[in-house]
Amino acid sequence: MKLFSANQLVPIKILSILLFLHCSSCHSLTTISTKQPLKDGDVLLSTGEVFALGFFTPSNNSKNRYVGIWFHKVPKQTVVWVANRDNPLNDSSGVFSINTHGNLVLNHTKNQNLNTIWSSNVSASSRIDILAELLDSGNLVLRDSGGRGKVLWQSFDYPSDTLLPFAKLGLDRKSGLNRILTSWKSLDDPSFGSATIRIDPTGYPQFFIYKNGEPFWRVGSWTGPGWSGIPEMVPDPVQSVVFTNNADEVTVMNVVKIIKDPAAFERNVLDETGQILRNIWRAQENRWIVAWSGPSEECDRYRRCGSNSICDPYKKEKLECVCLPGFEPKNLRDGSNGCMRKKNVSTCESGEGFVKVAYVKVPETSKAQVDNNKSMSLDDCKETCLKDCSCTAYTSVNKITHIGCLTWHSDDMEDIRAFNGTGQDFYVRVDAVELAKYERKPYGSLGKKGFVTVIVVSIFLFILVATSLLYWFVKKARHAKGTHSNYEVDREGNSDVPFFDLSDIIEATNNFSIANKIGQGGFGSVYKGLLKNGMEIAVKRLSKYAEQSIEGFKTEVAIIAKLQHRNLVRILGCCIQGEDHLLIYEYMPNKSLDSFIFDAAKKLQLDWRKRFNIICGIARGILYLHQDSRLRIIHRDLKASNILLDFALNPKITDFGMARIFGGDQIQANTEHVVGTYGYMSPEYAMEGLFSIKSDVYSFGVLLLEIVTSRKNSGYYDGINSSLVKHVWDLWKEGRALEIVDPSIKCETCLEHEVVKCIQIGLLCVQEYASDRPTMLEVVSMLENGSTLHPPKPPAFVFKNSTSDQSNQATMTEEFTCSNEMSTTVTEDR
Incomplete structure (x- = not known):
C-alpha cells in the first residue's frame, strides 16, 4: 500500500532537506563562553534539561526577539526571565555571549557593526576563563575560574515577573541590591509593566504590590507561618516560605521540600493586573493550574x-x-x-x-x-x-x-x-x-471564674449521663437486630455504590489533615485525597454529631448513585464504618462556580463563550434530573457554590443532600420543613413549602442572572437594599438590561443578542407564578435554538426588603428555621 504518491514525495523531500539544514545550523549548548556564544536559534539547557535559555518571540502578534529563560519540558513555552525587556531586537541577528571584559552581553551584529543591546555590567577587568551556565533551578549564573569559582552575576538577582523556588525576593542591606518583581506590560509584551511587588524594609518589613508606583495591596508583615494579609498561608508539606530579616538582608524565599513529581513545576507570577498567582504544572492534564491568587477581595x-x-x-x-x-x-x-x-x-x-x-x-x-x-x-x-x-x-x-x-x-x-x-x-x-x-459580662455573684467552673462541670455531667444512655440504647438496638457490624446504614438499593475501606481513605487524606482540607459545610468537611492507584479524590466527611447529616448522606447516596450525566458530579463510592460516614467524589481541580463569577480577578477567565457553555451545561444537568434520568429528582438547593468546575471549566451539579425523588407522574409536593438557600428559593416554596420542578427552574433563573452579571442576588442596587432579580427586571422594563452585564464580557458586541436572550430566559425562569415558568426542556430549547421568546411577566420579590436574606449562605434545615449551610462550599482547589 502506497502512503504517498510520486507527486507528493517531491515536496516532502524538499521539506526534509530544509528541516535538516535548519537543525544543523542551531544546536544545544551546555555553557556560554567567550569562544562559545549563543546565537538566535541555539538553546542553552540546564543539566537536567529542566530549563532552557534562548531567543524567543512572545506571541504571533509580535515580531520582537528577546533573550529569555523558559521551562524546557512544558509544551507551551512559559517564560520566567527576560534579559532585554525594554530593548527588543527586530530580527534574528542577535548574539548572546561573554565579552572580553567578562560580562554577559546581547549584541546586534547586523551590517557587521557590533551594538550592545543588554549587559550584565559586573566586571571591568579582562577575563578569559569565565563561563555562564543555566542551573536546574532556572538560575543563569556567571562564574569565574572556568565556571568553578564564585558567582559574579546571576539572573535570580534580577527577576522579571516570575519568582521560582529558591529565588530570593527582597533587599541585600550590604550591597543595596533590591530584588523586585515587575509585571509584563501585556501578554504579548515583556517590557516593564505597571505592577511591582517588593518588600518595604522600613519599620517592621512588609510585602507590597504597587500599581503605577502607588500601593495596591499590602500583603502585610511576617507573622511566623506567613504574611498577615494571607492568613490562609499555613505550613505546607511540599514547600515552605523562608523569611529572613537581619543586618545583612530582608528577603523571602520559597523552598521546595519534597518533589514527588519532577514534572510538577511551580512558579509565582505577577501579572499585568497586579495579581500574584501561584501556578503549578499538572503534567497529567498538560496545563498550568492556579493554586492560589491574590488580592482576591475588595x-x-x-x-x-x-x-x-x-x-x-x-x-x-x-x-x-x-x-x-x-x-x-x-x-x-x-x-x-x-x-x-x-x-x-x-x-x-x-x-x-x-x-x-x-x-x-x-x-x-x-x-x-x-x-x-x-x-x-x-x-x-x-x-x-x-x-x-x-x-x-x-x-x-x-x-x-x-x-x-x-x-x-x-x-x-x-x-x-x-x-x-x-x-x-x-x-x-x-x-x-x-x-x-x-x-461587662453577666456572670452574677459567681464571678467569671466561678461561672466558668459551674458551666464546665455541668457540661461534663451532661456528657457523662448522655453517653451512658446512648451506649445503653445502641447496645440494646444492636442486640435486637442481631448484628454488630460496622456497616449499620442500610445498603439496600445502593448495591451499585462501591464501598471503600476506612483505612484507605485515612491514608489517602493523610488522616484527614488540615493541609488536605478543601471545603467546609453544614454536613461536614471536604478533603482532597490521593488513592494508591494515583487517582485524586474529594472526600466529604459528614459530621458525627448531626443527625441531619446522616439523613442527607442516605439521600445523596441513594440519588447520585443512580445518576450518570456529564454535568453531574460523579460519586466514586462511600464509606460507612463506625461513626464515620464518607462520600468519595471525583476530584475537581477548579473551585466552585461562585469562586469564579464573584471574584474580581478570576471572573476575567470566563469570557462570554465560557459563561454561555456553563449556563447550557447546568441547564442540561437539571433537565436530566427532571426528565431524562431513571428517577425524577428535585434538587432544591441549586446555587453557584453547588456548581463545580472541572479542568476545562465544564459545570457539574453537586450536593444532593436536600434533593427529593418524585414518582413518574408526580410533579409537585408539599413540606412543612423548608430547606434551601435564601435568594435562590421560589416564592411558593419559601412561603408555602410547595416544591416542584418549577422550584429548580426558579433557582436556575437566579443562577443564570448571576453568571451574566457576576453579581450576587442579594445586595445593594441603586443605593438600596434590593435583589439582583428586581434590579434586572427594572432595567429590562426600561430597555437597559445590558447595563447590568459584567463589563468584562460586555465588550463582545457581536454576541449582545445572545446575552440579551439569556437575560430574558433568566427573567422567564423567575416569574412569580410557577405555572408561568418554562420547564427545563423548554429552557434548553430556548438556549440552544433560535426560537422566539415570550415577554417575561414580573418576577417574585418575596425577599426584596428583608434583612435576613442577604446572605446566599444562610440555609434552612428540617429541624431549624434558619441555621448554617448544609451544603459544602469549596474553599480550595477540588
Whole structure:
C-alpha cells in the first residue's frame, strides 16, 4: 500500500532537506563562553534539561526577539526571565555571549557593526576563563575560574515577573541590591509593566504590590507561618516560605521540600493586573493550574477604609468600614473616611486597658516599633505598651508562638481588614469607660471564674449521663437486630455504590489533615485525597454529631448513585464504618462556580463563550434530573457554590443532600420543613413549602442572572437594599438590561443578542407564578435554538426588603428555621 504518491514525495523531500539544514545550523549548548556564544536559534539547557535559555518571540502578534529563560519540558513555552525587556531586537541577528571584559552581553551584529543591546555590567577587568551556565533551578549564573569559582552575576538577582523556588525576593542591606518583581506590560509584551511587588524594609518589613508606583495591596508583615494579609498561608508539606530579616538582608524565599513529581513545576507570577498567582504544572492534564491568587477581595485593596477603621467584608453581605474600639467615625456614616478617638477620652489614666480585635490583618507596620527578643511574651508586650503613654496598640511578632512585640504609637493605624476565623489578634488601647463596655459580662455573684467552673462541670455531667444512655440504647438496638457490624446504614438499593475501606481513605487524606482540607459545610468537611492507584479524590466527611447529616448522606447516596450525566458530579463510592460516614467524589481541580463569577480577578477567565457553555451545561444537568434520568429528582438547593468546575471549566451539579425523588407522574409536593438557600428559593416554596420542578427552574433563573452579571442576588442596587432579580427586571422594563452585564464580557458586541436572550430566559425562569415558568426542556430549547421568546411577566420579590436574606449562605434545615449551610462550599482547589 502506497502512503504517498510520486507527486507528493517531491515536496516532502524538499521539506526534509530544509528541516535538516535548519537543525544543523542551531544546536544545544551546555555553557556560554567567550569562544562559545549563543546565537538566535541555539538553546542553552540546564543539566537536567529542566530549563532552557534562548531567543524567543512572545506571541504571533509580535515580531520582537528577546533573550529569555523558559521551562524546557512544558509544551507551551512559559517564560520566567527576560534579559532585554525594554530593548527588543527586530530580527534574528542577535548574539548572546561573554565579552572580553567578562560580562554577559546581547549584541546586534547586523551590517557587521557590533551594538550592545543588554549587559550584565559586573566586571571591568579582562577575563578569559569565565563561563555562564543555566542551573536546574532556572538560575543563569556567571562564574569565574572556568565556571568553578564564585558567582559574579546571576539572573535570580534580577527577576522579571516570575519568582521560582529558591529565588530570593527582597533587599541585600550590604550591597543595596533590591530584588523586585515587575509585571509584563501585556501578554504579548515583556517590557516593564505597571505592577511591582517588593518588600518595604522600613519599620517592621512588609510585602507590597504597587500599581503605577502607588500601593495596591499590602500583603502585610511576617507573622511566623506567613504574611498577615494571607492568613490562609499555613505550613505546607511540599514547600515552605523562608523569611529572613537581619543586618545583612530582608528577603523571602520559597523552598521546595519534597518533589514527588519532577514534572510538577511551580512558579509565582505577577501579572499585568497586579495579581500574584501561584501556578503549578499538572503534567497529567498538560496545563498550568492556579493554586492560589491574590488580592482576591475588595478589602484587600490598600487603605480601602480610612485610618483606625477595619474593612470587614462579612457584615450583612456587604463591605463595611468599622471603627476600632475607642474610636468613632469622622463622618456620621461609617469609617470609610477614617475614625478618630472618641471625644473627651484621654490616655494614661487609671483603669485603662486593651480590647482584643481578633482575626485581622494588623495595621501598617512601617512606623511600628518592633522588639524581636525571644524572651518577650505577649504579656510582656502588653506591659511594655501599657507603660508607654504613646503606645496605642500592640500584638505579637509571631502569632503562633506569641514571641516578640509590635507596638503602634499614633492614632493613624492604616489598612486593617477582618478575616473570618483566621488572621492575627490585635490589642487596642482604650480608656476605663470604653474598657468597661467590653468587659461587662453577666456572670452574677459567681464571678467569671466561678461561672466558668459551674458551666464546665455541668457540661461534663451532661456528657457523662448522655453517653451512658446512648451506649445503653445502641447496645440494646444492636442486640435486637442481631448484628454488630460496622456497616449499620442500610445498603439496600445502593448495591451499585462501591464501598471503600476506612483505612484507605485515612491514608489517602493523610488522616484527614488540615493541609488536605478543601471545603467546609453544614454536613461536614471536604478533603482532597490521593488513592494508591494515583487517582485524586474529594472526600466529604459528614459530621458525627448531626443527625441531619446522616439523613442527607442516605439521600445523596441513594440519588447520585443512580445518576450518570456529564454535568453531574460523579460519586466514586462511600464509606460507612463506625461513626464515620464518607462520600468519595471525583476530584475537581477548579473551585466552585461562585469562586469564579464573584471574584474580581478570576471572573476575567470566563469570557462570554465560557459563561454561555456553563449556563447550557447546568441547564442540561437539571433537565436530566427532571426528565431524562431513571428517577425524577428535585434538587432544591441549586446555587453557584453547588456548581463545580472541572479542568476545562465544564459545570457539574453537586450536593444532593436536600434533593427529593418524585414518582413518574408526580410533579409537585408539599413540606412543612423548608430547606434551601435564601435568594435562590421560589416564592411558593419559601412561603408555602410547595416544591416542584418549577422550584429548580426558579433557582436556575437566579443562577443564570448571576453568571451574566457576576453579581450576587442579594445586595445593594441603586443605593438600596434590593435583589439582583428586581434590579434586572427594572432595567429590562426600561430597555437597559445590558447595563447590568459584567463589563468584562460586555465588550463582545457581536454576541449582545445572545446575552440579551439569556437575560430574558433568566427573567422567564423567575416569574412569580410557577405555572408561568418554562420547564427545563423548554429552557434548553430556548438556549440552544433560535426560537422566539415570550415577554417575561414580573418576577417574585418575596425577599426584596428583608434583612435576613442577604446572605446566599444562610440555609434552612428540617429541624431549624434558619441555621448554617448544609451544603459544602469549596474553599480550595477540588
